[in-house]
Structure formats: C-alpha cells, structure tokens
Amino acid sequence: MKDVVLIVTAVVLTVAAAGAIVRIAVGPSLLDRVLASDVLLGIVGAALAIDMAVNRHLNNLFLLVALTLIGFIGSVTVARFVADRRGQANDS
C-alpha cells in the first residue's frame, strides 16, 4: 500500500506542478504568474508532507512550518507593487 500511495500521489502532484508551470509560462498577467507560483509552492509543501508521512520521519517538519509562515510574503509584495501600473484593460 505504501508504494501504491507513493506512486499515485507522485503522479497527481507531477501533473499539478506541470499545470502550474504552464500557467506561469502562459500568464497572461503578472498576477496570474504570482498565483501560479503560490500554487507551485503549495505543491512543494504537499510533497514534503507526503514524504514525511509515508517514510515516517520529521526531517522536513520545520521547513514546512516556515513555508506556511513566510510563503505569502512574495505574492503580497508583488500584488502591492503591481497596483501602481495600469493602462491596459481586460487583458486577463
């Protein structure tokens, strides 16, 4: 069952990460890319958590806590400073 869970979650997370990377590449706006990179960070955190749960170790636990603590700063910063630039309407 351990191998089945690992394979299923690995496939699911790989597909999810590929989709997020596609959204980062396609865009079309900067805020879309920031959202997609946030999702990608969540997928990395999910991979760390699944590794810990399946292999029964806690090496990455505080990395996961730090990820949830400061992971939002990047998107907040970008969203704060993108608000100053405008001029094109409805290009999302």
Added chain:
Amino acid sequence: MTPDAGGVDAVIDALTAVFLVLGALMSLTATIGLLRFPDLMSRMHAATKPQVLGLFLLLVAIGLQMRQWWVWPVLVVAWIFQLLTVPVSAHMVGRAGYRTKHLHPELLSVDELEAVVRRSANDPGEPGSAVELDNVLGLGETGDGALRGTAGQNLDDRGDGRGDQGESKG
C-alpha cells in the same frame, strides 16, 4: 507505513493513505482551476482555497503516522499559519487585480466596489471620495492615491506623465 499491519495499524494506515491521496488531489484541483478559469478573480479563488484543505489532510496524515504527542502542536501551528496567511495573499492579489482591471465585469454577479467608485467620482470631497476609498482599501498610509485615476480626478497629480490613467471609467 508498516508493510504487514493488522488491527488498528491497518485502519490507521488506510486512513493515512486516503488522506494523502485526497490532499494531493486538492493540489490538482487548484491547478485545474488555475488552468481553466477565465479571469484573474476566479483563478484567485481556485488557487488559494483548496490547498488549505489539502495541507490540513496531509498534516493529519503525518500526525497519524508519527504517533508522538509533540508533533501535533507543530502541525496545528503550521495549519493555523496557513489559515492566517493564505487569505492575506488572496486578498492582496484580488485587490491588485481589481485596481489594475484584470477582471471581466460581465462575469461578476455582484460588484459592490463599483458603486463606491462611482459615488466617489460624482461627489469629490465627500465621504467616499478617492482618498477615503484608499483608506477603506487599506492603502491610506502609503498615500499614493492609486484609485484617483479610476475616480476620474487628479490624473496627473505627480506630474510624471501618466496620462493614460484617465481612460478608465468615471
């Protein structure tokens, strides 16, 4: 996970497997929404909501597998901070998307902010004017007046040639 588990261990392992797969599927849900939704607002909803539940399921799975009492407070801290920080980033991205007009107004069912913007454009200086609106939106301390272009007044208040701000509504 133990390979040949029986009794309670088997139940816990099965529960862990279900939680892990569901938590991974939540990330996949976020990505599907990110790829298929039409504009920034709906993508913001899809990107910021399912992964909180997904991380909750994965953290419960870790707690079930480790069975040490000190793990649970750390997991609770991780999830509480996820609950606190994800809405902040979602709010900031959504607000920046509204202000930079990365939205399709015909797809919105309710736009409460539009009435406020229109009222501030009609009654400059009244409560609800552009400066008041910046305070309402939480940017009053920066004082950049970023919604004045939307309200149709003070277009070139900084004199840096931003004439393109005036083509918005209002």
